[in-house]
Amino acid sequence: MKHTLAIIKPDAVAAGRAGAVLAHLEEAGFRIRALRMTRLNPDQAEAFYAVHRERPFFQSLVSFMTSGPVVPMVLEAENAVPRLREVIGATDPAEAAEGTIRALYAESKERNAIHASDSDENARTEIAFFFSRAELLAL
Numbered sequence: 151m152k153h154t155l156a157i158i159k160p161d162a163v164a165a166g167r168a169g170a171v172l173a174h175l176e177e178a179g180f181r182i183r184a185l186r187m188t189r190l191n192p193d194q195a196e197a198f199y200a201v202h203r204e205r206p207f208f209q210s211l212v213s214f215m216t217s218g219p220v221v222p223m224v225l226e227a228e229n230a231v232p233r234l235r236e237v238i239g240a241t242d243p244a245e246a247a248e249g250t251i252r253a254l255y256a257e258s259k260e261r262n263a264i265h266a267s268d269s270d271e272n273a274r275t276e277i278a279f280f281f282s283r284a285e286l287l288a289l
Contacts (some may be wrong), residue, residue, distance in 0.1 A: 152230040153183065154267045156238075160218035163260040164185075168221050170186040172263060174251055175225060178237045184224040184281050190216050198279055207260070214260060225235040231273055234266045 155265025158273070166205045176182065190198070195215040202208050227233050242264055246253040256262040267273035277286070 151181075151226050151228060152270065152273075153226050153277060154234050154270075156223050156225055156229040156267075157233060157264075157265040158221035158223075159261070159265060160220060161257055161265055162255055162263040163219050163221060165255075167255045167263065171251055171255060172221075172223075174254070175234075175237065178233075180225040180227045180230070180237075181232070182223055183226050184277075184285055185221065186223075186280070187209040187219050187221050188280075189219050192216055197275070199288050202227065210260065224277050224281060224286070227240065231267055231270055235268070238264050238266050 159169050162168060162171055172182070192212055192223075195212040196203070199208065199211055201216070202211060221237075225234060235252060239252040241252070242259040243252045243262060246256070247276030251264050252262050254265075267276050273285035
């Protein structure tokens, strides 16, 4: 089994869709191994999305991700990273396949309900960003 990180973003939390997203993930075969609700401060959001620092949308992304609570989680499944990317759908919900999380719950390309790690290496880094070694010992 492999692990990956997902974050239910502020738009989905504010809209009361966190439970539906979690249910969707479980129905898709993911096992939730760690989960918390938190609110990122600007320094944390900038650090988490540092790879996008030079992109024109960076400050907007930081502002959005600090606008309300988020729900980071560690998910477990076979081929977790590519499987989760398939289940959440394209970044732009207008391009997301029918039945994917973003097709169902996203508002726009920026307010797209959920973040997912894009590689096994980034999943390890992103999981460590939100969860301590002690919290992950059972994994």
